[in-house]
Amino acid sequence: MATPFDPADLPTGILMTLSPLVARVLAPNPSPFTYTGTQTYLVGGADVAVIDPGPDEAEHLDALIAAIGGRRVVAILCTHTHRDHSPAARPLSALTGAPIIGCAPLTLSDDGPRADAAFDADYRPDRVLGDGEAVAGTGWTLAAVSTPGHTSNHLCFALVQDKALFTGDHVMGWSTSVISPPDGDMTAYMRSMQRLLERDDIVYYPAHGEPVENPQRLVRGMMGHRKQREGQIMRFLERNGDSAIPDMVAEMYKGVDPRLYGAAGRSVLAHLIDLNGRGMAAPLEDGRWQMR
Template sequence: MAIPYVRGIEFEYGRVDQVSPLIRRVIANNPGPFTYMGTGVYIIGQGEVAVIDPGPMLEEHFEALKAALAGERVTHVLVTHGHSDHSPLAAPLAEWAGCKTYSLYRGIHTAKDELGSEDDLSFVPDVEVGDGVVISGPGWTIDVIETPGHTANHICFGLREENACFSGDHIMGWSTTVVAPPDGNMGDYMRSLDKIAARGFDILWPTHGSPVRGKEFVATFIAEYASHRRAREASILAELRGGETSIPAMVSRMYKDVDQRLHPAAAMSVLGHMLDLIERGMVVTPDAVPTPRSRFELVTARA
């Protein structure tokens, strides 16, 4: 099977939509090849609320969030990871609301020109959270789930009352995610997919695009997400067995049907696979610090 993507979404930029009994969503006007229709900001609860991934620092978006939150008390601003489409508005929103920001901070950053999604270098959460931390308010309870892979500091949030997962960029309905070294780690990513699958969520709410709904469909979706990564690894190994040593050459063939604007990010994901294969003793490179411009070969090719 292929990944059963969910790409249809009805919205208006800046409008607040009640998407479940406990969840509202406001989408920022920052569409692009990595953000799809834009950053979806989630408001959890009524009266005393948490906000997840406030998004980019766009004045009209900030004003839309203020309007959506009028008359309520924001108790927590939660951030899945520190990328420029997720976290820049976190501190300004928390300051406006008089609360704190919560995330997992690890000071690892990837260059914009390599990743294609700029790091928010200024973001450091007021409160660092990780596995086992519970954040709650009137009628809502959120579990913090560490899911490194897309970035080293990526976390998801589980909403107990709706058995829902706010999956950030870890799992997206419209596309696969970029796993770009040195911040991203393919081995960690695959383990994190298993971790979310084991929770048996009924619905995934990614920061970009539509939700993935239904316990069985969520399980299938995650399984196909993982299968896609294993298929990419198999394609890389086939390229290496055929004598190819260059990541750019591999990307030009493996991603020939993908928007070329995404090829630099694809090269970083292939590098992520290479580093995982090196760690597993299957691939070697002469470079102490491998990059997408390094040369790679199978260990068996040297034997």
């Protein structure tokens, strides 16, 4: 019998080369929401950019400095400001002198149970990249692709030379992204997914999970999954009438790790808000939802 896969068993702190321009270092922060942990990417050769520096943990910072190996760091790029992605930007900037560049700062408190990492309240970028703006080094260019949905400030970064896209948490290699209101927005997420579907990237490098080598197929599948979930919600309301979100989660997420029920509930809420905006569902004063 095969030994069950345990994400915590994967080696952390080791520089793994993925292409001539791309390498990664896995942070030691596996969890039900980060899978094996946050993957920090190094892009370049003679000089490098660091994408999603990860949590501010001494072990991870030491591993990143060893991986950089004295090369000049052109930029420290953050896809978004959840605490498993951006906090190491500050100490890494202090150690390397590199500017923090990428997504806009964003801090807010969720109005329900946390569905993923909280926001990094101390994130202060030296430069915010707008959609299409780029950072370049010797033989590489990274262009920002605005992808709101998981968070309103989420960016992906396109490596022009490889037709590769660093997708942060917008598209992950192991699970669908958490969409948690009030900042997480299902309507924006689906628009962003459609945008990726129309691109010609040949590989995705997510912050969690392995590289995705048929990205358009995965995006189509993830969009289909969201449409199926939307259909489940509508059928539940049709069958049961006015309903509470925990009741929907109990039926629709059977077999899911109970630790993920909070995230599931936030995802259902995101779908309901989207359905409300499209005139298909409506909230009631007691927290339940009904069909329109």
